[in-house]
Amino acid sequence: MTALTAPAATGTAHTHGSPRLTRWLLRLHRSALLVWTVFVLLGSALLLWLAGPLTDAAAEGWRQYNACGTTPRCSYDQDAILFYKSTYNYVAAAMAGLPFLVAAWAGAALTGRELESGTAQLAWTQGVSPTRWLALRLAVPAVAVTAGASLLVLLHHRAWSAAQGRIDTGKPWHDVWTFHANGPTTVALALAGLVAGALAGLVLRRTLPALLLGLALAAGVWGTAQLLMPHLWPAVTEETSLQQGYGHLYSGIQVDHGLITASGGHVPKLECYTTVSGGCARELEKLDAVGYYSTYHPVSHYWPLQLTTGALVLAVAGLGTAAAFWLLRHRTATPRTTA
Amino acid sequence: MVEYRIDRHSGVATYVQIVQQTKQAIRLGVLRPGDQLPTAREVVEATAINPNTVLKAYRELEREGLVEARRGLGTFVRRTLGSAPAESPLRAELEAWAARAREAGLDRDDIAALFTAVLEKHAEHPAERHTGSHVEQHFQGEPS
Amino acid sequence: MTTHTRAALEAVALGKRFGRRGGWALRDCAFRLPAGRICAVVGPNGAGKSTLLALAAGLLGPTEGSVSVLGADPARARARVGFVAQGKPLHPQLTVAETLRMGADLNPGRWDRATAERVVTAGGLDPDARIRSLSGGQHTRVALALALGKRTELLLLDEPMADLDPLARHDLMGLLMGQSAQHGTTIVMSSHVVAELEDSCDHLLLLGGGRIRLAGDIDELLAAHTRLSVPAGSADLSTHTVVESRTTGRQLSALIRPGAAPLPADWRTGPPTLEDLILAHLRNPGATALTTTAPARTEEIRQTEQTEETTA
Numbered sequence: 001m002t003a004l005t006a007p008a009a010t011g012t013a014h015t016h017g018s019p020r021l022t023r024w025l026l027r028l029h030r031s032a033l034l035v036w037t038v039f040v041l042l043g044s045a046l047l048l049w050l051a052g053p054l055t056d057a058a059a060e061g062w063r064q065y066n067a068c069g070t071t072p073r074c075s076y077d078q079d080a081i082l083f084y085k086s087t088y089n090y091v092a093a094a095m096a097g098l099p100f101l102v103a104a105w106a107g108a109a110l111t112g113r114e115l116e117s118g119t120a121q122l123a124w125t126q127g128v129s130p131t132r133w134l135a136l137r138l139a140v141p142a143v144a145v146t147a148g149a150s151l152l153v154l155l156h157h158r159a160w161s162a163a164q165g166r167i168d169t170g171k172p173w174h175d176v177w178t179f180h181a182n183g184p185t186t187v188a189l190a191l192a193g194l195v196a197g198a199l200a201g202l203v204l205r206r207t208l209p210a211l212l213l214g215l216a217l218a219a220g221v222w223g224t225a226q227l228l229m230p231h232l233w234p235a236v237t238e239e240t241s242l243q244q245g246y247g248h249l250y251s252g253i254q255v256d257h258g259l260i261t262a263s264g265g266h267v268p269k270l271e272c273y274t275t276v277s278g279g280c281a282r283e284l285e286k287l288d289a290v291g292y293y294s295t296y297h298p299v300s301h302y303w304p305l306q307l308t309t310g311a312l313v314l315a316v317a318g319l320g321t322a323a324a325f326w327l328l329r330h331r332t333a334t335p336r337t338t339a
Numbered sequence: 340m341v342e343y344r345i346d347r348h349s350g351v352a353t354y355v356q357i358v359q360q361t362k363q364a365i366r367l368g369v370l371r372p373g374d375q376l377p378t379a380r381e382v383v384e385a386t387a388i389n390p391n392t393v394l395k396a397y398r399e400l401e402r403e404g405l406v407e408a409r410r411g412l413g414t415f416v417r418r419t420l421g422s423a424p425a426e427s428p429l430r431a432e433l434e435a436w437a438a439r440a441r442e443a444g445l446d447r448d449d450i451a452a453l454f455t456a457v458l459e460k461h462a463e464h465p466a467e468r469h470t471g472s473h474v475e476q477h478f479q480g481e482p483s
Numbered sequence: 484m485t486t487h488t489r490a491a492l493e494a495v496a497l498g499k500r501f502g503r504r505g506g507w508a509l510r511d512c513a514f515r516l517p518a519g520r521i522c523a524v525v526g527p528n529g530a531g532k533s534t535l536l537a538l539a540a541g542l543l544g545p546t547e548g549s550v551s552v553l554g555a556d557p558a559r560a561r562a563r564v565g566f567v568a569q570g571k572p573l574h575p576q577l578t579v580a581e582t583l584r585m586g587a588d589l590n591p592g593r594w595d596r597a598t599a600e601r602v603v604t605a606g607g608l609d610p611d612a613r614i615r616s617l618s619g620g621q622h623t624r625v626a627l628a629l630a631l632g633k634r635t636e637l638l639l640l641d642e643p644m645a646d647l648d649p650l651a652r653h654d655l656m657g658l659l660m661g662q663s664a665q666h667g668t669t670i671v672m673s674s675h676v677v678a679e680l681e682d683s684c685d686h687l688l689l690l691g692g693g694r695i696r697l698a699g700d701i702d703e704l705l706a707a708h709t710r711l712s713v714p715a716g717s718a719d720l721s722t723h724t725v726v727e728s729r730t731t732g733r734q735l736s737a738l739i740r741p742g743a744a745p746l747p748a749d750w751r752t753g754p755p756t757l758e759d760l761i762l763a764h765l766r767n768p769g770a771t772a773l774t775t776t777a778p779a780r781t782e783e784i785r786q787t788e789q790t791e792e793t794t795a
Contacts, residue, residue, distance in 0.1 A: 020588040027581070028574055118572030121542050125566035126589040126633060129558070333541035333557040345682065353682060383660035387653050388682045389521050390664035
């Protein structure tokens with residue numbers, strides 16, 4: 001009885017103002033919030049460990065290895081190098097999976113299950129309009145996702161930087177997982193995952209199918225972003241003579257490469273790097289090649305690429321949000337416009 | 340205070356049952372002038388019948404001058420009904436008659452049949468079920 | 484404006500179709516439910532009862548026509564309308580006390596804590612019990628507590644009594660009636676069990692195949708019909724509307740809506756029961772529908788809405 005009356009007293013005291021939705025959204029998804037917090041804390045701890053002791057140990061290993069030179073019997077800390085490498089890969093994989101994790105949760109728990117079980121409709125017949133319900137369901141997780149993902153990205157960038165020049169097998173900036181894990185595209189992708197999941201839940205109104213559709217939509221966004229990313233910023237084209245051979249190849253984000261013909265045309269993706277070998281020489285002669293070209297993004301394009309890709313993903317998320325609101329308004333009764 | 344008992348299968352309209360039971364209570368002295376009838380809310384919470392049915396019954400009683408509604412206070416009994424309070428000589432006579440009937444070997448149904456037959460001959464029928472009369476909305480406020 | 488002239492619920496040419504190619508769940512619905520009534524929405528499964536209630540609650544938008552609730556658009560009337568869906572959805576992870584606290588938080592200024600708690604404690608529920616651990620009847624009780632705690636002018640209940648034992652049913656029905664008696668709350672409840680509504684409801688909406696079959700005050704509807712039994716072949720029913728007629732041997736039994744002319748004195752006639760009336764209309768989908776409370780014209784609705792908006 002006391003448990004029933006005591007908390008309700010605060011409810012009656014609160015007689016004005018808007019309904020306290022955030023509090024109940026957090027209460028209803030308490031376990032998700034807990035899982036997210038643990039995920040972020042664990043990831044942060046791992047990244048701090050990676051940036052500090054693990055990098056130091058692996059760098060020391062590499063120093064020993066390089067000091068060995070051509071000495072036939074020389075010992076170096078191979079375990080530290082391997083441990084660093086696998087830890088780095090696991091963390092990068094976890095960060096790459098982040099948007100999908102968010103999408104699956106949003107589709108299943110945030111909208112899908114609530115619409116399936118009717119608790120969404122319950123909220124709509126309590127003091128909450130459907131649009132406010134959805135707005136809050138997008139805004140509150142968006143804040144949590146942005147905060148958590150940003151922290152992880154910053155720490156990842158710090159860990160990655162710590163290894164540069166010290167660990168020979170450290171991932172280059174343009175490695176696909178490292179590229180995203182180091183920058184704001186991960187945050188944008190996670191937000192797009194949130195929208196993808198929420199939209200899937202609204203469309204299908206069932207937990208499991210929404211989970212799957214949420215994942216598929218998030219994968220679609222990821223794939224599209226990956227496909228378009230090199231074209232969102234003008235790439236650098238480097239032309240070299242046949243004697244010089246290729247200039248920069250696979251040392252940045254590669255867009256295109258191939259041969260330049262006498263007429264000035266480009267023949268793409270011809271994997272002939274030398275004029276010496278017989279097959280290639282004949283081929284080059286046949287094509288009337290006069291040089292090589294390589295179109296790529298150098299490291300200086302890192303931020304332009306991050307920002308344009310992030311903006312593109314956020315624009316898609318924005319469209320998804322608009323679609324979600326449109327769908328909800330279309331389905332439920334919305335205030336008639338007074339003409 | 341009266342407690343209404345609604346018999347769903349009696350074939351008598353629910354509001355008529357309330358009217359009859361109220362009159363019975365007034366007639367037997369269970370309700371006396373100045374007594375308050377249960378509020379519509381009390382009646383419907385106990386019986387799960389429609390509030391308008393109770394209000395219709397109370398209006399019927401008011402129309403007959405048996406009760407009066409005082410706004411915001413409730414419905415009160417205005418006068419007694421008939422001249423047969425619980426302790427009247429007529430009741431004593433009836434009790435004596437019933438005892439003799441028992442002695443003569445009549446069972447409950449026999450006595451009831453006999454009594455009803457005599458009653459039918461001497462008294463009027465109770466009010467017939469009204470249909471189609473529009474029930475006007477009027478809700479009773481709780482005394483506050 | 485006084486309560487008795489206002490409509491709690493009013494539909495004009497209301498229709499709802501699910502999907503572009505789906506069938507019509509509800510079509511050409513026109514009725515008017517005055518405020519303060521207890522209305523039964525009756526019909527077989529799939530008749531459109533839940534659709535109608537969801538449209539009134541603003542959970543669905545109409546495909547055509549319109550429905551207005553307490554003189555306003557359902558989307559604008561949310562705060563004044565309570566709804567309990569058929570599945571009685573509640574958050575399984577919350578406790579009973581938390582569920583009521585959520586109701587208080589989501590309905591600031593409209594929450595009647597005493598009523599909500601009364602509904603729950605009358606069922607002997609432990610406030611600390613999780614919703615997922617409750618029985619069907621207890622679950623319904625909490626869902627009703629949440630709807631009643633939100634002090635509303637209109638309560639829409641979809642099959643509210645379906646999971647309850649007879650005692651709890653009587654109890655909760657009494658509670659609903661008490662709510663209506665005290666606050667003048669209009670209650671609309673659907674069911675396919677006519678008996679459980681007969682004593683509590685004074686208004687009927689009979690749905691069949693997504694259309695209104697009967698709508699109006701129950702007494703008026705009953706008065707508009709007559710049950711008769713006459714020797715077969717002797718009676719001319721052409722001046723009356725025949726809802727249902729059956730010939731057994733030499734006897735013709737029928738349920739009719741008498742026309743203007745008085746019925747011959749030698750016909751054996753009687754008033755139908757509510758169940759007679761409902762079953763006869765459901766058995767004979769071809770019989771013309773009857774609405775005793777005429778819906779107001781569209782212009783009038785518009786006007787009501789506008790007054791509503793200017794005062795709000």
